[in-house]
Amino acid sequence: MAVFMIVPIGADASKLDAKILEHFAADSLKLPRGEWLVKFMGTTQELSTLLTITGTPNSEVGNAVVIAVGSYFGFAPTNVWEWIKSRWA
DSSP states (O other): OEEEEEEEESSOOHHHHHHHHHHHSSSEEEOTTSOEEEEESSOHHHHHHHTTSSSSSSOSSOEEEEEEOOOOOSOOOHHHHHHHHHHOO
8 A cells, every 4th residue: 555645725625634534534644734644555546536636527625636655754743653654565
C-alpha cells in the first residue's frame, strides 16, 4: 500500500473530512493545517474518484489535490512519524 497526502483547497473542507473518515477511519491522519495522510492501495486518480473529488460533474466534497508520497523527511510531532512508519509499504 502507499501513503497519499490530500490537500483541501478552499475554506470549508468538512465534506472532504467526512468522506475520508468514511473510507479510511483507521488508515488516515489529519494534520494540523487540514491536510490528510491516507494509506490506500491504488493510484492518485482512483483515490480522488473514491473520495468524489473527481469523477462527478461537480465535486461533491470540494476541491483538493491528491499527492502520492514517494519519500519523507522533516520535523514533526512523534505521532506523525509513527503513523507514516506503521503504514509505509
